[in-house]
Amino acid sequence: MAGYLVEDQRKVTTSRLMEMKQQGKKIAMLTAYDYTMAQIVDGAGVDVILVGDSASNVMAGNMTTLPITVDQMIYHAKSVVRGVKRALVVCDMPFGSYQVNASEGITNAVRIMKEAHCDALKLEGGEEIIDTVRTILAAGIPVCGHLGLTPQSINKFGTYAVRAKEEAEAEKLVRDAHLLAEAGCFAIVLEKIPAALTERVCREVHVPIIGIGGGPADGQVLVLHDMLGMNKGFSPKFLRRYADLHTVMTDAIGMYVTDVKSGDFPNADERY
Ligand code: KIV
Numbered sequence: 001m002a003g004y005l006v007e008d009q010r011k012v013t014t015s016r017l018m019e020m021k022q023q024g025k026k027i028a029m030l031t032a033y034d035y036t037m038a039q040i041v042d043g044a045g046v047d048v049i050l051v052g053d054s055a056s057n058v059m060a061g062n063m064t065t066l067p068i069t070v071d072q073m074i075y076h077a078k079s080v081v082r083g084v085k086r087a088l089v090v091c092d093m094p095f096g097s098y099q100v101n102a103s104e105g106i107t108n109a110v111r112i113m114k115e116a117h118c119d120a121l122k123l124e125g126g127e128e129i130i131d132t133v134r135t136i137l138a139a140g141i142p143v144c145g146h147l148g149l150t151p152q153s154i155n156k157f158g159t160y161a162v163r164a165k166e167e168a169e170a171e172k173l174v175r176d177a178h179l180l181a182e183a184g185c186f187a188i189v190l191e192k193i194p195a196a197l198t199e200r201v202c203r204e205v206h207v208p209i210i211g212i213g214g215g216p217a218d219g220q221v222l223v224l225h226d227m228l229g230m231n232k233g234f235s236p237k238f239l240r241r242y243a244d245l246h247t248v249m250t251d252a253i254g255m256y257v258t259d260v261k262s263g264d265f266p267n268a269d270e271r272y
Pocket of ligand 1: 050051052092222
């Protein structure tokens with residue numbers, strides 16, 4: 001198998017990620033939503049597996065991440081955790097589960113940690129949710145921040161275009177990143193912002209910055225199904241496709257259909 005490298009087989013922890021930033025070692029993060037894929041992703045050396053609320057799009061076919069529920073996120077996260085030995089497993093808190101107030105946020109956070117057995121949670125937003133972030137951190141639950149394009153706010157943004165191109169939004173993002181890092185977040189995802197802004201945040205903020213469509217950072221994250229080429233309809237500039245699984249799977253399934261219909265499958269060796 002070509003080209004992957006796992007230097008350290010120990011379970012990845014939040015403090016290990018901090019060391020990686022300090023040592024200039026890049027962090028590889030990918031999403032997963034089920035046991036089988038999580039086993040493959042973990043075995044290939046990914047450091048952090050995100051049970052993203054992108055499950056709402058990728059697994060359930062919704063247009064946005066908004067409909068997915070706490071129960072559904074717990075189901076996905078539990079399945080992923082069962083397949084993982086090494087990677088740190090981070091679960092997204094879904095829309096509506098932490099925005100109302102800190103009390104609801106901590107109740108849902110504790111429930112996800114207890115039932116899913118994941119290692120950490122991710123929340124979208126900065127100053128607006130900082131009290132909730134602090135309350136969750138105070139309960140001993142590691143939190144990953146998420147700034148820039150925050151898909152749970154798509155109805156406010158009205159577009160999936162690049163965020164923080166204007167100075168005011170860029171300065172707010174930098175302030176929010178400092179706030180999250182000082183509160184104790186172990187990492188921050190920066191989604192779809194100019195590369196120069198990502199570079200500034202990586203330099204100014206002491207915690208690992210994980211980019212998606214934000215140029216070079218301390219680490220990168222992609223949606224698994226996108227980087228494997230399973231989703232032909234989604235091809236933003238930042239996405240690198242490492243396989244064309246849509247074609248591979250369609251061809252394989254097409255051959256199966258042909259063989260069943262022709263009577264070629266099962267043959268004499270494929271029966272009892
Ligand atoms: O839900 C998700 O997959 C995410 C990534 C895009 C960072 O939040």
